[in-house]
Amino acid sequence: MSERFIMLVDDEVPFVETMTKRLEKRNLTVITAYEGQEALEKLERHRNLDVVILDVKMPGMDGIEVLKAIKKKNFLTEVIMLTGHGTMESAMEGMRLGAYDYLMKPCDIEQLLAKIEEATNRKRDSEEEKRGMPR
Amino acid sequence: MLNALLLRLKKGMPTDKHYKALMKSMLLIGVVVPLIPMVLVSGIILYQSQASYEKEIQTRFEEIVQQGTKSIDHFLKERLADINILADTCSFEQLREESFLQEILRKLRTQYGPAFSDLEVIDDEGLRVAYAGPVKSANARHPGSGWYQEVMNTGHVISDVTSGSDDPPHLIMALRKNWMGKDWVLRTAIDGGALNTLSEEIGNGNNGSAFIINREGQYQAGPLYGINSGKDILMDFLGIKEGQKKGTAFFQRTNGAGNKHIYATTFLKEGDWILVYRQRASEVFSGLRKTKTTALVVILIVGLLVGTNTLSLSKKMVARIQQADKEKQKQNEQMFQTGKLASIGELAAGIAHEINNPVAIMVEEAGWLDDLLEEEEFQETVNLEEFKRALMQIQTQGKRCKEITHKLLNFARRTDFKVQSFELKDMIRNIIVILEKKAKYSDIVIHTDIQKDLPELTLPETELQQVLFNLINNALDAMEEKGGTLFITARLIEDHIVIQVSDNGPGIPKEDLPRIFDPFFTTKPIGKGTGLGLSICYGIVKKMSGEIDVRSMVNEGTTFTIKIPFKEEGKSKRDDSLEI
Numbered sequence: 006m007s008e009r010f011i012m013l014v015d016d017e018v019p020f021v022e023t024m025t026k027r028l029e030k031r032n033l034t035v036i037t038a039y040e041g042q043e044a045l046e047k048l049e050r051h052r053n054l055d056v057v058i059l060d061v062k063m064p065g066m067d068g069i070e071v072l073k074a075i076k077k078k079n080f081l082t083e084v085i086m087l088t089g090h091g092t093m094e095s096a097m098e099g100m101r102l103g104a105y106d107y108l109m110k111p112c113d114i115e116q117l118l119a120k121i122e123e124a125t126n127r128k129r130d131s132e133e134e135k136r137g138m139p140r
Numbered sequence: 141m142l143n144a145l146l147l148r149l150k151k152g153m154p155t156d157k158h159y160k161a162l163m164k165s166m167l168l169i170g171v172v173v174p175l176i177p178m179v180l181v182s183g184i185i186l187y188q189s190q191a192s193y194e195k196e197i198q199t200r201f202e203e204i205v206q207q208g209t210k211s212i213d214h215f216l217k218e219r220l221a222d223i224n225i226l227a228d229t230c231s232f233e234q235l236r237e238e239s240f241l242q243e244i245l246r247k248l249r250t251q252y253g254p255a256f257s258d259l260e261v262i263d264d265e266g267l268r269v270a271y272a273g274p275v276k277s278a279n280a281r282h283p284g285s286g287w288y289q290e291v292m293n294t295g296h297v298i299s300d301v302t303s304g305s306d307d308p309p310h311l312i313m314a315l316r317k318n319w320m321g322k323d324w325v326l327r328t329a330i331d332g333g334a335l336n337t338l339s340e341e342i343g344n345g346n347n348g349s350a351f352i353i354n355r356e357g358q359y360q361a362g363p364l365y366g367i368n369s370g371k372d373i374l375m376d377f378l379g380i381k382e383g384q385k386k387g388t389a390f391f392q393r394t395n396g397a398g399n400k401h402i403y404a405t406t407f408l409k410e411g412d413w414i415l416v417y418r419q420r421a422s423e424v425f426s427g428l429r430k431t432k433t434t435a436l437v438v439i440l441i442v443g444l445l446v447g448t449n450t451l452s453l454s455k456k457m458v459a460r461i462q463q464a465d466k467e468k469q470k471q472n473e474q475m476f477q478t479g480k481l482a483s484i485g486e487l488a489a490g491i492a493h494e495i496n497n498p499v500a501i502m503v504e505e506a507g508w509l510d511d512l513l514e515e516e517e518f519q520e521t522v523n524l525e526e527f528k529r530a531l532m533q534i535q536t537q538g539k540r541c542k543e544i545t546h547k548l549l550n551f552a553r554r555t556d557f558k559v560q561s562f563e564l565k566d567m568i569r570n571i572i573v574i575l576e577k578k579a580k581y582s583d584i585v586i587h588t589d590i591q592k593d594l595p596e597l598t599l600p601e602t603e604l605q606q607v608l609f610n611l612i613n614n615a616l617d618a619m620e621e622k623g624g625t626l627f628i629t630a631r632l633i634e635d636h637i638v639i640q641v642s643d644n645g646p647g648i649p650k651e652d653l654p655r656i657f658d659p660f661f662t663t664k665p666i667g668k669g670t671g672l673g674l675s676i677c678y679g680i681v682k683k684m685s686g687e688i689d690v691r692s693m694v695n696e697g698t699t700f701t702i703k704i705p706f707k708e709e710g711k712s713k714r715d716d717s718l719e720i
Binding site: 023030 | 492494496497499500501502503504505507508511538539542
């Protein structure tokens with residue numbers, strides 16, 4: 006499996022820290038953001054991000070707004086919505102807005118890895134597709 | 141707080157006493173209001189009818205006595221005129237011949253019947269000159285007789301009716317005449333029977349009785365002839381004033397025997413006699429009494445009809461009001477229940493999210509520790525397996541928390557129910573198969589009574605199954621200790637599927653009944669029930685536009701009834717997704 010470059014966005018610091026360590030242990034390159042705005046800024050700087058794992062409920066700019074901003078900028082980066090289930094409708098809305106999938110907290114690491122893998126493959130397919138398109 | 145409001149709402153419900161008072165008021169108003177004007181109008185009409193009837197009676201009575209007076213006076217005057225003509229047309233010389241007088245009497249009796257009893261010619265000394273008639277007493281003398289003196293004074297006389305020991309009742313008529321410068325008198329006795337006949341004709345012709353009394357109170361004719369009731373009694377009873385000789389009177393009197401009579405009186409024979417006509421009041425007023433009785437019967441019948449009708453109407457109206465109150469109460473309770481569910485749902489959604497985040501951190505931390513234990517340096521650790529087991533347990537319990545919050549959220553969130561066609565009896569059978577071991581262990585017998593021709597249902601199958609499972613499972617739990625019998629019935633009644641789950645377990649205390657559909661309310665031991673089962677059932681049934689109801693008696697058992705709208709033609713909607 007080639008290197009996966011992901012960003013974990015959640016306002017729950019311990020969750021982000023631990024999840025980052027677990028994903029890195031599984032050879033993923035992980036950057037983190039704790040707010041929506043921060044996530045968008047980092048995305049601007051790291052256009053090669055494969056997947057953004059985005060918590061729906063965050064103070065300030067929430068996950069849905071971040072997703073809309075990402076899709077508006079035509080980034081190929083795929084988004085997996087993460088929800089505490091209390092905002093499942095929001096997660097579903099995220100799907101309608103173009104998120105690749107959604108997961109409910111607490112999630113199984115293997116399940117998350119599988120979704121990251123699928124999302125990365127789709128993102129890379131999109132890149133290939135884009136590259137093959139005549140200007 | 142909501143329960144307190146619900147209790148207050150129930151306390152505010154009208155009681156049986158209130159409905160009884162309401163019915164009494166309606167009955168009173170319904171009967172009194174129409175009857176008062178009816179009784180008033182009837183009373184006025186009856187009063188006026190009575191006054192008019194009495195006036196009519198008075199007129200009739202006055203006519204009777206006036207007519208009677210006229211006829212008797214006419215009779216007397218005619219007889220007097222007869223002997224006057226006789227005295228004028230025949231000479232004294234002729235009349236003093238008894239054979240001639242006999243012949244004249246015979247002719248008179250031939251013409252006028254037996255009214256003329258005799259004829260007598262008397263000289264100015266009061267001595268008999270000639271006589272024709274049945275009593276032949278020689279040398280009859282009359283100078284001391286009242287009538288003789290009167291005829292000598294006034295020229296003519298009509299006496300009262302008298303009778304001697306040998307004589308039948310009669311009255312004397314006499315005329316004074318003059319022949320050759322000397323007065324002489326022609327006298328005749330008129331049979332009292334003629335007067336009787338006349339008074340009888342007056343009475344019988346009018347269904348009453350008539351009699352003639354002189355001013356001394358002596359009966360002159362009529363059924364009481366010969367009796368002298370006395371002047372004072374006459375005056376008091378008939379109200380005749382001393383010296384009164386004219387006028388007609390109409391009055392009512394009750395005699396000594398207690399009989400009430402209507403009287404009319406008038407004077408005849410120039411005020412010497414009084415003609416009395418009387419009739420029993422009960423006969424006179426029989427027509428009025430009939431009218432009164434008819435009116436009373438009509439009022440009673442109408443009153444009875446109005447009363448019966450009002451009673452029936454009041455009963456129906458009060459029953460409807462009671463029903464409407466009950467429905468309103470039920471709606472209020474449902475509104476409260478729905479409100480409670482909505483509030484709890486919102487709370488649950490918030491709590492779930494707040495719990496899931498820390499649980500997610502715990503699970504991830506445990507996962508991270510598990511990751512670390514995979515590293516080589518920890519592989520030789522003595523308690524490695526124990527660490528792994530503990531971490532696994534943390535993750536397992538984390539997942540359990542997730543399931544609980546999932547249930548909470550299922551309870552709270554909107555759900556798309558998948559409508560499918562299924563056989564209800566199969567569904568119930570499947571649930572029983574799952575729960576029959578539990579029932580057997582608790583010594584519970586399960587009976588089912590499912591309508592044989594029940595059509596295939598097209599409803600949200602999974603949700604209905606969840607409802608039935610919860611209800612049946614709860615019933616088994618209730619009878620767990622002492623065993624019992626569980627009845628499950630299902631019927632299609634007027635476009636509704638009605639399913640009942642009954643047990644004969646310990647029942648639910650009355651004070652708990654209003655709360656059993658509240659989220660988190662449970663009577664099960666701690667850790668055995670979440671208190672969400674019946675709330676979820678309630679929510680599901682409501683989302684199906686149905687009703688769920690519970691009836692319970694302590695020590696007798698509990699019956700849950702669910703009623704869900706269903707139409708057979710709904711089969712066409714098979715497998716449609718219904719958003720509720």
